[in-house]
Every structure is written in C-alpha cells, then in structure tokens.
Amino acid sequence: MRSSTWHALGNTYRVVEPxxxxxxxxxxxxxxxGTDGVLEILATTPSxxxxxxxxxxxxxAELSGNGTRIAAAWLAERTxxxxxxxxxxxxxxxxxxxxxxxxxxxxxxxxxxxxxIDGITFVPVSVGNPHAVVVGDxxxxxxxxxxxxxxxxxxxxxxxxxxxxxxxxxxxxxxxERGVGETLSSxxxxxxxxxxxxxxxxxxxxxxxxxxxxxxxxxxxxxxxTAERVL
Numbered sequence: 001m002r003s004s005t006w007h008a009l010g011n012t013y014r015v016v017e018p019x020x021x022x023x024x025x026x027x028x029x030x031x032x033x034g035t036d037g038v039l040e041i042l043a044t045t046p047s048x049x050x051x052x053x054x055x056x057x058x059x060x061a062e063l064s065g066n067g068t069r070i071a072a073a074w075l076a077e078r079t080x081x082x083x084x085x086x087x088x089x090x091x092x093x094x095x096x097x098x099x100x101x102x103x104x105x106x107x108x109x110x111x112x113x114x115x116x117i118d119g120i121t122f123v124p125v126s127v128g129n130p131h132a133v134v135v136g137d138x139x140x141x142x143x144x145x146x147x148x149x150x151x152x153x154x155x156x157x158x159x160x161x162x163x164x165x166x167x168x169x170x171x172x173x174x175x176x177e178r179g180v181g182e183t184l185s186s187x188x189x190x191x192x193x194x195x196x197x198x199x200x201x202x203x204x205x206x207x208x209x210x211x212x213x214x215x216x217x218x219x220x221x222x223x224x225x226t227a228e229r230v231l
Contacts, residue, residue, distance in 0.1 A: 002016075003031070006227060008069050008227045009209035013035055013070050014039070032058075039051050049087070050086075055180055062088070068095070069187060073229075082097050103223070104223045110125065111125050117153055118151070136164070139174070141175070160175070173207060185207035194216060200218075203215075213225070
C-alpha cells in the first residue's frame with residue numbers, strides 16, 4: 001500500500017493509494033497517526049477522483065474542504081489535470097487548479113437559527129458535514145470545542161469553531177474538528193464561519209495555519225486555498 005503526506009495550511013493528511021482491500025476503522029486510525037486524517041483513494045480517472053475521508057479516531061467524515069483540495073492536487077500531480085472532480089460519498093466538489101491556488105465549488109450551505117446550550121450560543125451550519133459556530137474569543141476553542149462536539153444536541157458529534165469578526169469580510173477563527181481535536185485550519189470550517197457571520201460576498205478566514213477565502217452567493221459557497229506535498 002503506497003502513501004504520501006500532504007498538507008493544506010497545516011492540516012495534514014496521509015493519502016493512501018488503492019490496495020488489495022478497503023481500509024477499516026482500525027487500519028485507518030493506525031495510518032492516521034501523527035496526521036489529521038487519511039484520504040483513501042477509491043477510484044480515479046485522469047480528471048476525477050473518488051475518496052473516503054478517515055478521521056484519526058477511525059470515524060468517517062462526510063466532507064473535508066482541505067482534504068478534497070489535497071485530493072485534487074494529488075491527482076493533478078499525476079495527470080496534469082487543471083480541473084478535477086472530487087467525489088466524497090454523495091458530495092461532488094468541482095475544483096480548478098491555478099498557479100496561485102485551488103478553487104473549489106463547495107456547493108450548498110445551510111445556516112440555522114442561533115441556539116444556546118450550557119450557556120454557549122452558537123449557529124448551526126451544514127456544509128455537507130455539521131458545524132457549530134460560536135462568535136467569541138478564538139482562544140477559548142480548547143474549552144468550547146470538546147463541550148459542543150460531544151453534546152447530546154449532536155448525536156453524530158459536530159465540528160466547532162470560535163470566531164472573532166474583525167470587520168466586514170474578515171474573520172479570525174480557531175477550529176475543533178470532530179474526531180480530531182484542534183487543527184491549524186479547516187476548509188469546511190472556513191465556509192461555516194463565513195456563512196454564520198456574513199450573508200453573502202467575499203470573506204477571508206484567518207486560521208493559525210493560514211488564510212482561506214470564501215465566496216458566498218445564493219446559499220452556495222466557493223472556497224480557495226492551497227495544498228502541497230510534504231513527503
């Protein structure tokens with residue numbers, strides 16, 4: 001089984017090429033050691049790639065913005081494609097690769113009304129996976145993140161972000177990923193944060209690992225960032 005390691009703004013994944021059999025939770029968790037997860041390649045064509053995304057605890061993720069961007073870069077390295085279709089379960093992400101980054105058509109974003117549980121007010125957002133966005137001090141992510149991730153309100157657990165609105169079109173955030181813990185960045189979290197704090201337009205989300213750029217229009221999101229091979 002061949003693999004390589006990639007990162008997207010400090011969010012590190014091991015890309016595992018097809019072997020004799022599919023990964024299971026135990027093997028995926030073993031391969032994910034020291035990373036933020038595993039991207040298991042299921043099938044490819046010169047311009048499309050089908051993947052499964054495994055968290056370090058052996059659970060499967062419905063979607064990852066950084067992960068799908070890495071998958072597109074992995075395929076483009078091999079085939080030279082400038083446009084790559086990435087499929088994760090039922091979700092399809094169209095990507096365009098340029099010299100300055102990768103643009104992804106993330107698709108529909110569903111923003112719910114604000115809720116309060118255990119004294120924490122958050123906005124639930126679905127980007128194909130669940131998010132709870134708290135407006136506050138990002139430094140509190142280590143306390144708020146695990147409390148919301150495993151709360152009964154989220155029977156399948158949730159990703160959590162604490163965000164500070166710096167101004168129109170600019171937000172600073174930290175993220176607690178479901179099944180992972182705090183990570184340096186997250187693509188779907190950037191979309192969730194942007195959608196929870198802005199109704200439309202361009203939003204730059206500053207993470208400890210770097211900046212991701214989101215464009216919101218008519219309930220849909222486009223994400224722009226980078227992905228690079230590490231090993």
